[in-house]
């Protein structure tokens with residue numbers, strides 16, 4: 001779906017998506033890193049359970065919602081991927097219980 | 103330049119409680135407004151959701167390398183000047199920060215003396231005061247509701263451009279680009295230049311547009327758009343197949359895109375695809391100005407709502423100015439000039455420059471603005487998306503992506519008595535998901551207008567409330583419990599959003 005050009009020097013970052021290790025470039029958004037790794041769908045909808053993936057990459061469509069380090073409803077296209085980050089696909093409607101304790 | 107960024111970059115915890123001006127949006131309009139204000143000695147804060155300045159057109163331009171100049175073009179490269187001017191100014195800059203509300207502050211006699219702006223970043227929220235606020239939040243791609251547009255593998259062409267600018271990602275596999283608009287061929291050319299192999303560009307520009315646009319050709323013929331447009335068209339036509347007069351476009355597949363189908367020359371066609379990139383122009387992103395209560399009007403050429411602004415870019419709300427493509431699509435050059443004009447207007451409101459000086463400084467700007475707008479009308483007329491692409495005919499097509507509401511459901515709700523978008527929201531929850539109508543608002547207005555045989559201006563738009571972006575529990579918890587904070591948050595709770603969101607927002 002996407003491939004990365006090799007003409008920009010950038011260091012590597014490793015994170016996990018649904019438990020599997022993924023390598024990204026430092027500075028990638030979570031959504032871009034997933035696209036580069038060939039992930040098309042990152043969530044299912046709360047209404048019909050249909051799979052969805054990033055659509056706008058600019059923060060307006062909310063199709064890129066994922067769970068990041070235990071926090072639901074994160075816009076993957078606006079969050080920069082970090083070393084060791086734990087990203088999970090978001091299944092349907094997350095509940096309050098999944099929000100980490102303060 | 104990196105040093106400049108580091109020097110004035112602020113996490114939101116380090117921001118002052120009050121500024122003379124807060125500018126929201128670091129595209130050409132916001133950067134120019136902030137630079138102008140800082141030059142006038144206003145204490146200025148610029149906030150933007152992205153990690154680096156530039157907005158849409160100049161996204162990631164401060165990180166760009168010489169190879170990007172060739173790939174993305176001279177126009178992109180020029181954005182470095184606007185960004186560098188800003189970074190050299192005394193304005194403070196909060197990147198990776200979203201603005202989610204704005205509330206007027208009043209003195210004892212009820213006069214508005216400024217605004218309180220809600221910001222959040224990295225799990226923290228703050229309310230920051232400013233005497234003047236400039237919203238330069240730009241545009242977004244017009245909704246493109248075709249059958250199958252929610253399938254993974256269907257994205258906007260702008261999204262692919264963002265992936266290229268920020269992560270040097272190039273579409274691969276079987277790629278189809280479809281739609282219309284002055285940016286369609288630019289986006290296609292940039293992707294091809296970067297090495298994407300595009301199977302076809304499906305051009306949906308309706309035939310009859312040429313006739314309508316013809317009247318406005320004189321302005322276009324003397325504008326730089328002509329040479330630029332021909333060059334881009336040349337690049338695209340040399341490197342891929344361009345198919346014109348496309349109708350009945352659809353994306354097909356189970357669980358993800360597999361094929362693109364369309365009609366042209368009275369026949370049906372299909373083509374396998376891994377990635378379909380859609381684009382039919384850009385429209386002002388009105389969520390912020392709408393929720394702030396600014397007056398809007400229907401633009402019958404651009405077929406969109408736009409906030410009303412005066413000659414200094416001031417909105418109908420005291421102390422709140424709007425600049426750039428968020429006020430109507432004029433392009434990057436016009437956005438930058440408008441930003442400067444808005445900056446002068448605010449500086450004068452703040453008493454930092456005399457009205458006479460403001461007027462004098464604005465004269466050359468207004469001349470440049472007129473020049474930059476030359477040829478726009480032709481583009482607007484030529485690239486007006488066909489009605490079937492704005493008001494989908496197939497009743498199963500999804501309009502509201504968040505709540506999965508179809509054309510048929512919306513038409514039925516109108517027949518059941520929902521006269522406008524806000525009543526329809528109650529019937530169907532359409533527009534009440536996390537995107538807050540950004541991806542369905544215009545379609546819903548035009549669809550209801552069509553069903554009721556009324557003009558879109560009579561139908562109106564969703565009435566939006568703050569926060570315009572869902573807040574996280576811990577961001578809410580961090581807020582001081584001032585009246586405005588409570589109002590901003592609670593007003594929205596009354597309007598039950600997505601259950602997921604609602605859970606997120608419930609104050610403890």
Ligand SMILES: Cc1cc2nc3c(=O)[nH]c(=O)nc-3n(C[C@H](O)[C@@H](O)[C@H](O)COP(=O)(O)OP(=O)(O)OC[C@H]3O[C@@H](n4cnc5c(N)ncnc54)[C@H](O)[C@@H]3O)c2cc1C
Pocket residue numbers: 058126127128129130131132149150151152156157158159160199200201202238239240241242243260261263285288384390425426427428432433434437
């Ligand atoms: C995806 C896309 C790609 C485009 N690419 C091009 C191009 O290559 N060439 C071209 O000529 N035109 C392009 N345009 C058209 C574009 O509108 C330009 O004309 C120009 O970028 C407009 O400048 P602006 O300053 O008005 O807004 P923008 O450049 O859009 O800048 C607005 C900024 O505000 C930020 N923002 C919005 N809301 C908030 C908020 N609530 N909180 C914090 N920050 C916020 C945005 O993230 C953005 O950085 C593109 C438009 C889109 C939507």
Ligand code: FES
Pocket residue numbers: 031053054055056057058059060061062063064065075076077078
């Ligand atoms: S992809 Fe649209 S909000 Fe992230």
